[in-house]
Amino acid sequence: MTVHQMTGSDADFGAITHRTVEVGGLELHIAEQGEGPLVLLLHGFPECWYSWRHQFAPLAAAGYRVVAPDQRGYARSAQPGDISAYTLLHLAGDVIGLIRALGEERAVVVGHDWGAPVAWTTALLRPDVVRAVAGLSVPPPVHGDVPPIRALRERFGDGFYQHYFQAPGVADAELARDPAATFRGILYAASGDSPFSDPPQVWVVPDGVPLMATIPPPEELPGWITEDDIAVFVxxxxxxxxxxxxxxxxxxxxxxxxxxxxxAFRGSRIEVPALFVAGDRDLTTAFAGGPDRLVAGLEWGLPALRRALILPGCGHWTQQERPAEVNAALLDLLDGLSADG
Structure with missing residues (x-):
């Protein structure tokens, strides 16, 4: 087990410990802090446990056991070679397996970006294990009659980033060529400080243009992330x-x-208590037609929705850009569960 000592205010409530846990035959790296009811924090792309650096101490200080894994394929965790080993069923299975490996029966599951669909799916499939669910940035998946990639391609064109990412090896090589530039570019471009976020714009790669040329690194990082943070991600x-x-x-x-x-689960509702948080400058709001339409679309699928919070001026990296508001919303959800008994 290793110990990661946070700096500044993040160090007020002790150190984050690191270890590897075997889940379903895969080794997953986890970071953890605190004791009490389990709260799992699931990162998105291209992130890792460190994306939750501002959440560990406040949640642990409030009496919760906070665990943030590197999900399969990411950072220090195992990376299966088979593309088909990364479905939402595999990822939800990892969550359930991790809860069991940690010696717990139930957990509150929180996800950001790609971590949000994993959290929503786990809550949908295993409400007996998920006490409550919170999704940051990405609402619960809604699948229509047309395959999603085809629908996105028809709506945004061949250069839409999710379509661009489909070819094995292409984006992989471009993103890995200079990881520091990749993190600086992606984290800035999708943030509320970027000119691409006012109003929010979808990420499109024009034909013949290198991927990273569409999101050049900024001359100066915004205040919510530092060069030291970039170095940690790298x-x-x-x-x-x-x-x-x-x-x-x-x-x-x-x-x-x-x-x-x-x-088989199309049209099913997520019945456990839920929280949704997003920024009004998040590109996901552009997918939904704006924050108001996004929030309105939550009502049917989340009958136990406790709160839908839209953060003005916030971009895609919700818990990193606006940690105080996110922490307050999470603690409100958690404390409400305690009050419910």
Whole structure:
């Protein structure tokens, strides 16, 4: 077990510990802090446990056991070679397996970006295990009659990033060429400080233009992230070398397969208590037609929705850009569960 000592205010309530847990035959790296009811924090793309650095101490101080894994394919965790090993069924299975490996029976599951569909899906399939669910940035998946990648391609064109990511090896090599530039570019471009977020714009790669040329690194990082933070992300991804981003990209390569595998659950509701948080400058709001339409679309599928919070001026990296508001919303959800008994 290793110990990661946070700096500044994040260190007020002790150290985050790190270890590897075997889940379903895969080794998953986890970071954890605190004791009490279990709260799982699931990161998105291209991130890792460190994306939750501002949540550990406040949640642990409030009496919760906080665990943030590197999900399969990411950072220090195992990276299966088979593309089909990254479906939402696999990922939800990892969550359930991790809860059991931690010696717990139930947990509150929180996800951001790709972690949000994993959290929503786990809550849908295993409400007996998920006490409550919170999704940041990405609402519960809604699958229509047309395969998602085809629908997105028809709506946004061949250069839409999720379609661009489908070809194995292409985006993988471009993103891994200079990881520091990749993290600086992606984290800035999708943030509320970027000119691409006012109003929010979808990520499109024009024909013949290199992927990273569409999101050049900023001359100066916004205040919510530092060069030291970028260095941590780079170091966490170093294990997989030229395949550093392949595991995460393989999640995108299963979008259509997820629709097929979860067809039997189409139209089902997520019945556990729920929270949704997003920024009004998040590109996901552009997919939904704006924050108001996004929130309105939550009502039917989340009958136990406790709150839908839209953060003004916030971009895609919700818990990193606006940690105080996110922490307050999470603690409100958690404390409400305690009050319910």
């Amino acid at each position: 170091a966490e991804y170093a294990r997989h070398g030229e395949h550093a981003f392949t595991g995460g990209l393989n999640w995108y390569r299963n979008i259509d397969r997820n629709r097929e595998l979860l067809a």
